[in-house]
Amino acid sequence: MKKEASLNTTAICKTRIGAIKDTMEILSGKWKIHILGTLMQSEKMRFMDLLREVDGIAAKMLSKELQDMEMNHLIRRTVLDTKPITVEYEVTEYGKTLERIIDEIAQWGIEYRKSIYEMSE
Known part of the structure; x- marks a missing residue:
C-alpha cells in the first residue's frame, strides 16, 4: 500500500x-508579464501605445513577445482596414485567466518594495 x-x-x-x-x-522572459499587465489595463492597444507604455522595451523585442503570446493564445492581434494600417492587441479570454496571477505578482512586488524601503531606513 x-x-x-x-x-x-x-x-x-x-x-x-x-x-x-x-x-x-x-x-x-523579462517582458511578457509586463506586456500582459499593461494590456489588461486597457481593452485594446496599438503597437506604438504598447511601446510607449512598456518602459525600456525595444520595438523588435515587443514584436517578438507579442508574436509569442499570440501563438500561445494569450493575446489577439487585429489588423484594421485603415490607411496606414492599424494593428490592435488585446488579451484573449484565455489570457484573462492570468489576471489573478498577475495581480498577485503586482501585490507581492508592492509589499517587497515596501519591505526593502523600510529596511533601508
Missing part, C-alpha cells in the same frame, strides 16, 4: 512540475 501511495504522489508531483515548467516557458 505504501509503495502505491508513493507512486501516486510521484505522478502528481511530475504532473505539477511539468505544468509549472510549461507555464514558466510560456511566460518566460
Whole structure:
C-alpha cells in the first residue's frame, strides 16, 4: 500500500512540475508579464501605445513577445482596414485567466518594495 501511495504522489508531483515548467516557458522572459499587465489595463492597444507604455522595451523585442503570446493564445492581434494600417492587441479570454496571477505578482512586488524601503531606513 505504501509503495502505491508513493507512486501516486510521484505522478502528481511530475504532473505539477511539468505544468509549472510549461507555464514558466510560456511566460518566460523579462517582458511578457509586463506586456500582459499593461494590456489588461486597457481593452485594446496599438503597437506604438504598447511601446510607449512598456518602459525600456525595444520595438523588435515587443514584436517578438507579442508574436509569442499570440501563438500561445494569450493575446489577439487585429489588423484594421485603415490607411496606414492599424494593428490592435488585446488579451484573449484565455489570457484573462492570468489576471489573478498577475495581480498577485503586482501585490507581492508592492509589499517587497515596501519591505526593502523600510529596511533601508
